[in-house]
Amino acid sequence: xxxxxAEVRAxxxxxxxxxxxxxxxxxxxxxxxxxxxxxxxxxxxxxxxxASSKDLRSHLGHLESELLFLSTLTGIxxxxxxxxxxxxxxxxxxxxxxxxxxxxxxxxxxxxxxxFQLEFQILEIQNKExxxxxxxxxxxxxxxxxxSELSEFVSRAEERRDLLMFFRSxxxxxxxxxxxxxxxxxxxxxxxxxVQLPEGAASSCMVVRSARRPGFExxxxxxxxxxxxxxxxxxxxxxxxxxQQALELDRNRVLETAPLSFRALLGVLGIEAALESLIKSLCxxxxx
Amino acid sequence: xxxxxxxxxxxxxxxxxxxxxxxxxxxRKNSEDLQRAQAVEGTLRTKIHKLRCLRDELRxxxxxxxxxxxxxxxxxEPDQTLExxxxxxxxxxxxxxxxxxxxxxxxxxxxxxxxxxxCVCISTAFEGNLLDSYFVDLVIQKPLxxxxxxxxxxxxxxxxxxxxxxxxxxxxxxxxxxxxxAYAGRKYQADRLQSDFxxxxxxxxxxxxxxxxxxxxxxxxxxGQSVPFCARLLYKDLTTTxxxxxxxTYEGTDALSPSLEEQRASHENLFFSKPLHQVFTxxxxxxxxxxxxxxx
Numbered sequence: 001x002x003x004x005x006a007e008v009r010a011x012x013x014x015x016x017x018x019x020x021x022x023x024x025x026x027x028x029x030x031x032x033x034x035x036x037x038x039x040x041x042x043x044x045x046x047x048x049x050x051a052s053s054k055d056l057r058s059h060l061g062h063l064e065s066e067l068l069f070l071s072t073l074t075g076i077x078x079x080x081x082x083x084x085x086x087x088x089x090x091x092x093x094x095x096x097x098x099x100x101x102x103x104x105x106x107x108x109x110x111x112x113x114x115x116f117q118l119e120f121q122i123l124e125i126q127n128k129e130x131x132x133x134x135x136x137x138x139x140x141x142x143x144x145x146x147x148s149e150l151s152e153f154v155s156r157a158e159e160r161r162d163l164l165m166f167f168r169s170x171x172x173x174x175x176x177x178x179x180x181x182x183x184x185x186x187x188x189x190x191x192x193x194x195v196q197l198p199e200g201a202a203s204s205c206m207v208v209r210s211a212r213r214p215g216f217e218x219x220x221x222x223x224x225x226x227x228x229x230x231x232x233x234x235x236x237x238x239x240x241x242x243x244q245q246a247l248e249l250d251r252n253r254v255l256e257t258a259p260l261s262f263r264a265l266l267g268v269l270g271i272e273a274a275l276e277s278l279i280k281s282l283c284x285x286x287x288x
Numbered sequence: 289x290x291x292x293x294x295x296x297x298x299x300x301x302x303x304x305x306x307x308x309x310x311x312x313x314x315x316r317k318n319s320e321d322l323q324r325a326q327a328v329e330g331t332l333r334t335k336i337h338k339l340r341c342l343r344d345e346l347r348x349x350x351x352x353x354x355x356x357x358x359x360x361x362x363x364x365e366p367d368q369t370l371e372x373x374x375x376x377x378x379x380x381x382x383x384x385x386x387x388x389x390x391x392x393x394x395x396x397x398x399x400x401x402x403x404x405x406x407c408v409c410i411s412t413a414f415e416g417n418l419l420d421s422y423f424v425d426l427v428i429q430k431p432l433x434x435x436x437x438x439x440x441x442x443x444x445x446x447x448x449x450x451x452x453x454x455x456x457x458x459x460x461x462x463x464x465x466x467x468x469x470a471y472a473g474r475k476y477q478a479d480r481l482q483s484d485f486x487x488x489x490x491x492x493x494x495x496x497x498x499x500x501x502x503x504x505x506x507x508x509x510x511x512g513q514s515v516p517f518c519a520r521l522l523y524k525d526l527t528t529t530x531x532x533x534x535x536x537t538y539e540g541t542d543a544l545s546p547s548l549e550e551q552r553a554s555h556e557n558l559f560f561s562k563p564l565h566q567v568f569t570x571x572x573x574x575x576x577x578x579x580x581x582x583x584x
Contacts, residue, residue, distance in 0.1 A: 015346060060382045067385055074392065164411065
């Protein structure tokens with residue numbers, strides 16, 4: 001009997017242990033399996049279940065095409081955005097009908113090769129008549145680039161808290177830089193022996209030099225500038241170089257007046273045609 | 289008759305009977321005990337049997353659990369696993385994309401795709417103040433056309449769309465954006481002048497709906513004896529928020545003293561170079577300085 005009682009006690013202990021094991025919090029694998037099973041059952045029994053997953057995907061596809069449209073239209077690719085809101089306690093006891101909300105925004109993305117990170121605050125004040133929304137703080141971080149013109153532009157935008165101008169001008173700035181690069185590359189390809197890009201196609205400088213005219217050099221400096229209002233404008237300058245003898249022979253002072261003439265030429269022909277004519281002028285009488 | 293006096297049985301028959309009774313009781317007790325023991329043993333046996341069964345059941349269940357965990361770990365059903373995490377990923381991506389789409393308003397242009405084409409929303413701002421937004425609903429057809437819009441009638445929409453809409457949507461929208469932002473900026477300045485600096489105005493502010501022609505009479509010191517000047521501001525370039533033509537005149541028949549003439553000329557310059565409400569803010573500050581100097 002003792003043996004039996006012992007056996008009883010042993011069995012009871014084992015049962016208790018097994019019960020505990022079976023009630024243990026389920027492992028992730030266990031949960032996953034259960035979820036799969038229930039989901040499968042759900043979808044198999046209800047054909048609408050599949051549709052909702054497809055709905056999600058088609059909705060997401062629709063949203064992604066909206067995003068693609070906007071990034072193509074504005075030239076700005078926003079990759080991440082988040083916002084936090086804080087309702088400010090109304091410390092002014094006179095006006096109880098005013099509510100103030102402070103929004104903190106974080107935004108990051110890129111405009112072609114330039115990446116940016118923005119943090120800004122918007123203060124919304126709602127009183128009886130109207131709602132006003134003001135950007136109260138703007139911080140812009142741009143990846144360091146070789147475009148020195150950008151740093152001045154960024155501090156101006158931050159100072160003025162002009163978010164819209166920042167994006168608009170950034171887009172045009174990048175477009176102009178891309179156009180300049182394409183133009184330089186085009187001329188380099190068309191006149192490989194004459195056109196030099198000493199600082200690369202993405203720089204602001206193109207040199208025109210002919211082996212048949214040693215000592216003569218036409219340096220074209222093409223800067224992309226941003227004015228006070230945020231308007232982006234190209235500024236081209238011609239710096240001619242000639243040997244001393246040529247200068248002495250230059251009675252009509254062509255070389256002296258070349259920079260001004262170049263400006264005039266730009267106005268008449270536009271950038272590409274003006275540059276082409278300059279290059280050709282140095283290549284005249286070349287059999288090629 | 290002699291009663292035998294042995295240890296075992298005293299008292300003879302009675303004692304014998306007593307002994308017998310004890311024996312019977314004992315044996316009854318024994319048998320009862322035995323029965324009870326047997327009964328207990330029986331229940332124990334049953335209990336053990338039941339416990340064993342239960343234990344076996346639980347052991348089987350525990351084994352099943354283990355098997356399941358192993359199976360899911362070994363990705364026995366990969367398709368279904370992918371289904372769930374794909375769903376979660378898609379959900380999260382959707383929320384992210386929705387947020388980014390909302391954020392596009394800060395670039396000046398945002399919008400939604402419609403069944404006909406696209407509805408573009410143009411936002412305006414001036415000096416960090418977020419102002420009204422306008423929309424243009426475009427139908428993607430050949431030719432591209434505007435279904436409807438909320439652009440004010442005094443903005444040259446037809447002119448701008450004639451120039452750019454068919455050839456370059458981007459240029460069309462950027463151009464509209466420029467006009468609308470400039471208008472919003474001019475309107476903001478005029479509104480601020482009327483609301484914040486009414487004390488400086490000696491009459492109503494006359495303005496047109498495009499807010500590119502403003503005329504008003506003002507005094508540099510609201511309470512003082514200063515001379516009222518008439519200002520006329522014309523903004524010929526509809527894409528700017530600063531005037532192109534400014535005339536400040538003196539309402540009166542007497543000639544202006546040199547100092548007043550200087551003041552008049554400097555005011556003209558101010559109106560050319562600074563937003564309207566900022567000009568009046570500087571008047572107010574100068575006035576404060578003057579007051580302070582009078583006090584001290």
